[in-house]
Amino acid sequence: MISRAEVVRTAESIAAIQQDDGGVPWPEGHVDAWNHVECLMAMSVAGLTEPVRRGYAWLARHQRPDGSWPMKLVGDVPTEPGGESNHAAYAAVGLWHHHLVTGDRGFTEESWPMVKAALDYVSGLQTERGEVVWERDAHGRAATYALLTGCSSIHHGLRCGVLLAERLKDPQPHWELAADRLAHVLAAHPEAFADKSRFSMDWYYPVLGGAVRGRRAYELLEREWATFVVPGLGIRCVSDEPWVTGAETCELVLALDALGDGERARALFADVQHLRHADGSYWTGWQFANRRHFPHERSGYTAAAVVLAADALLGLSPGSGLFRDIEGGSVSDPEVCGCAAVRVPPVEDSP
Template sequence: MISREQVVRTAESIAAIQREDGGVPWPEGHVDAWNHIECLMAMTVAGLDEPVRKGYDWLAGHQRDDGSWPMKLLDGVAIEAGGESNHAAYVAVGLWHHFLVTGERSFAERRWPMAKAALDYVAGLQTERGEIVWERDAHGQAAAYALLTGCSSIHQGLRCGVLLADELGDPQPHWELAADRLAHVLAAHPEAFADKSRFSMDWYYPVLGGAVRGAQAWESLEREWATFVVPGLGIRCVSDQPWVTGAETCELALALDALGDRGRAATLFGDMQHLRHEDGSYWTGWQFANRKHFPHERSGYTAAAVILAADALDGLTGASGIFRDAAALTAVQPEGCGCAPAHR
């Protein structure tokens, strides 16, 4: 575990890389909305109010009329103009998280139009079967396929959006329907998604995002545990490389915590602390065959995942359960689907 003081120092390492315009960049220099929001959530946990507000101003300033954000921005200019569905959905997670931590209703109300436009953009990319394709390109063309990790994160975004909408007195039942349909596809239709199974995120993200819980979740995590988990170091980013990464390890810890397996969650969280730098930031990963940090960088999104995992395990804020609470209350069997109901 890490102390509250260490959490604050790690959040300050994120604030230190924030650009003057409010964007929180990757080590390569570009900003994307998803990782930016994750960093804002981490700084919210630590009470860094000013950089958080600057960060939400950045989001409002770069949101497009259709509700999306460019996939990558460098110095405020779109260098990849397509709009990813999971990037747009995550703003609802960020805003619901901010409300749970701070209780600031006025802040949520001010940013509600941004979340509403973003989730309507996401819902507009849902297929008849229920998956949500991963992007709409710069010409307005929807992608031909969906991504399992992205859709799992979108599921949490839709659930958080429903909660925020209800809290603000502006219910959005079509988001709940979209989340129910998406949860069913995530749990019962693996054929709906492009095969990215070498990535550990595709293994645990359906649990982390709340679409898969109960017996199915346990079975899924146990099936690939030995493939991805490296005892004492963390988890592999990809199955075929001797490379553990901090963000993925913390996210698996969050998924385990959501299932009530706090013991293994805490062990994994402790295992990845070898990536902590003396200034509170975190190395992205460790190549354990060559015994070198890889890539040779310290990333804001890794630091953010550490803080969110620390909050879940130690109950630092009122948002510590935001990943535990991502699941629907009941299984939903969409009309016309002939497969077995999703497990819960």
């Protein structure tokens, strides 16, 4: 387990790459709203107030009238102008986390219109069945399919938005309904989503986002544990490549922590520390067949995932339960709803 001082050093490595305009870029140089918010949350844990404020100012400045953000921005120029639904939803996760960590109601109230516009954009992309399609393109056309990982993150965003609305006494019941419908389709209707099952995120994200918890969550994780987990190194990004990645491993740590499986969470967190650089930043991944870092970069979003996982395990901030305290409720369980759901047989010997 790393120390509090080492966690702060990792957050400082994110602040070191923040641009003058407040954006936190990928190593390639572009900024997207989801990873940007993840980095702001990590810096909030470390108490880096000024970089966080500049980061939220960046979000407010680049939000479009429909509530979305461009998929990719280089400076002020959208290089991919479509608006992803999960990018928009993550603004609510970031603001709720900031409120939990700082208790700054004034800042929360100031930022609330941004989150309201973002989640209304998201709920406007929900289908009749309940999934949320992944984008609206630059011409305003909604996509024809949904992504399981993205929808799992959207579920978390909607739940955080409901909590913000309750805290500010500005109820948004349509978000709660949207979250309930989305939780159900995530748990019970895998046919609603494009097949991206080679990616580890599609495996654990329904647990991380709170749509699947309890016995069903343990069964879900057990089914592909041997496929994705590489003992001593972390988890694969994709099932068919000898490549472990720090961000995905730390997100699985958060999912395990949310289930109360602290032993495996701590073990995986320890495993991924081989990616730590001397300056506190983290390599994105490790290709263990060639024994090389791949890609040859240290990314802010990887460092952010490490900080959030450390916070969950060590309780460093009042926001440490950000993922643990969000759940979809019984509506997500096909055994409760009684619909003609696709059911996967339970795995024997679940923890």
